[in-house]
Amino acid sequence: MQPLKIGVLAVQGNFREHAQMLRSLGAETIEVRKPEQLDGLYGLVIPGGESTTFTRLMALYGLDEAVRRFDRPVFGTCAGMIVLDRDHLGLVDVGVRRNAFGRQVASFETDLEVVGETEPLRAVFIRAPWVEDVGPDVEVLAEVDGRPVLAREGRFLVAAFHPELTGDTRLHERFLESVREAQLVRA
Numbered sequence: 001m002q003p004l005k006i007g008v009l010a011v012q013g014n015f016r017e018h019a020q021m022l023r024s025l026g027a028e029t030i031e032v033r034k035p036e037q038l039d040g041l042y043g044l045v046i047p048g049g050e051s052t053t054f055t056r057l058m059a060l061y062g063l064d065e066a067v068r069r070f071d072r073p074v075f076g077t078c079a080g081m082i083v084l085d086r087d088h089l090g091l092v093d094v095g096v097r098r099n100a101f102g103r104q105v106a107s108f109e110t111d112l113e114v115v116g117e118t119e120p121l122r123a124v125f126i127r128a129p130w131v132e133d134v135g136p137d138v139e140v141l142a143e144v145d146g147r148p149v150l151a152r153e154g155r156f157l158v159a160a161f162h163p164e165l166t167g168d169t170r171l172h173e174r175f176l177e178s179v180r181e182a183q184l185v186r187a
């Protein structure tokens with residue numbers, strides 16, 4: 001089977017860790033810094049980092065419009081989730097609150113119950129957002145204190161935490177699974 005070609009947005013943030021995890025699962029990865037690098041990709045990861053910086057750099061390089069046009073599965077984590085929300089690219093119907101867990105207890109790890117998983121998922125939160133409001137087509141897959149932190153809407157998967165920073169590859173596997181399914185539909 002051909003390796004899946006997955007882009008990792010590499011303007012800022014944790015792109016190397018995502019790329020490494022995707023490669024460990026057999027994908028081929030491309031660091032995306034220019035709009036035309038999205039051509040021919042089967043999926044895209046928007047990593048964590050700093051969402052204001054992301055938004056600024058993406059607009060500067062024309063990556064905002066390019067990501068809006070990109071019609072394949074997208075996985076946004078932490079700042080990547082913020083970038084996709086209603087107030088930014090408007091691709092996922094969620095309202096997100098930045099730095100939602102407070103600045104003092106900004107970073108923590110916890111075990112999440114995830115819809116469809118029997119074993120809990122270890123999740124690393126770093127100055128993380130949470131989802132405050134979800135549209136009707138959004139499926140919440142995990143919560144912390146009643147706040148959604150993992151959700152899916154169609155081809156979009158968003159996480160408030162950093163799945164690339166643990167050894168647990170299940171969310172990246174899920175993402176690659178949705179990429180494979182999207183490929184089959186096209187074939």
Ligand code: GLN
Nearest residue numbers: 048049050051078079127
């Ligand atoms: N606090 C960052 C922001 O609001 C997100 C943090 C992260 O991606 N780890 O953009």
